[in-house]
Amino acid sequence: RNFDMGRLGCLLATVVLSLASSLDASLIFDAADITVTSGESLTLSCGVKQDFHLCFWDHEDRRSFQVDNVHSGVHPGMRAPEDLTDNQCGIVIDSVSVEDSGAWTCRVFLTGRGGELRNSKTVAACHDSFVSLGGGCFHFNEDLWLDWYDARFYCQNLGTSEFTSDLASVDDCDQLTAIRNHIVSEYGPLWHWLGGTDAAQEDNWYWVTGGSVPRDLPFWYPDHPYNNEERNCLYMEKYSGYFWDNDCEEAGPFICEEFPVPLLHK
Incomplete structure (x- = not known):
């Protein structure tokens, strides 16, 4: 009863889509939702294509984390990703919990009068x-x-x-x-x-x-x-x-x- 044609059918039926990174060309961001198992690490990626001076990750429950502070170890259990290439505002949560479920927004303040960029994604942590x-x-x-x-x-x-x-x-x-x-x-x-x-x-x-x-x-x-x-x-x-x-x-x-x-x- 082990038919590999089923797996081949899945491959043939799957259309690979190249999703736009962001609504704004200056932000490198994949807005696709994430589902993770509680206790696993979670990487929230956010890159910027132009000069900026501050960026934050905000949770829908009003928690807010300045990325520079995360990267410098101010927030226990959070850190910088190993590779910051096109991911300058990325953060890692070492052990995600159900409380981390919900919408996360990356906010970036550009230098000068460049204004603010932002985009969001939804995280679901399994119980x-x-x-x-x-x-x-x-x-x-x-x-x-x-x-x-x-x-x-x-x-x-x-x-x-x-x-x-x-x-x-x-x-x-x-x-x-x-x-x-x-x-x-x-x-x-x-x-x-x-x-x-x-x-x-x-x-x-x-x-x-x-x-x-x-x-x-x-x-x-x-x-x-x-x-x-x-x-x-x-x-x-x-x-x-x-x-x-x-x-x-x-x-x-x-x-x-x-x-x-x-x-x-x-």
Whole structure:
């Protein structure tokens, strides 16, 4: 069942986009959102193409860090990146926490009357036991094997007042590949439940978070789903990363995903 064509399909289906660095040509800035695992280091990059005299990183909770102070060691747990080329206003947070989630803005004051440049990006730090993969936060459970319904109940109970949780959905090829690679390197079971089902209407597959499950290659194993009324729940096969449909009553390991409060449908 190990078909490399699925991985090839992901590569062929992925369009590499060259994102504009900034709304302003004088600022070297990638505004793409970042998802990280709590405890990992986080690099916030910000470069300037012309002379400037001050720059800051501001968090949405009103914390503000003058970059010169960060680079000189004034703020414990924060430092300068090893390479400041085109990243003069970059900073590193050595151990990111959930409190660091939110919008971060780089503000740069140009010399003379050049004015101020700024741009922002959003950081999402995964909560404890969740791992950052492919832009999402995922919890892998292989010790407790549950049927699909009980697995979903377990995932939902992981949520707190700060986030909700449910069986995982997969947004795109990159995320599919990231999850598959993590399973291969870290876990033993050959498959894991995901949050896909067609229980409401046969062959109308949807995620528990509301979005439609992608069809055909590179997601589903060839000639799947079976369109069998007894196989209404979706699992991910370990080595190929393909989706399979299965009897929801079968016990197995599962993957949960965390979402901001309130749960945003994909």
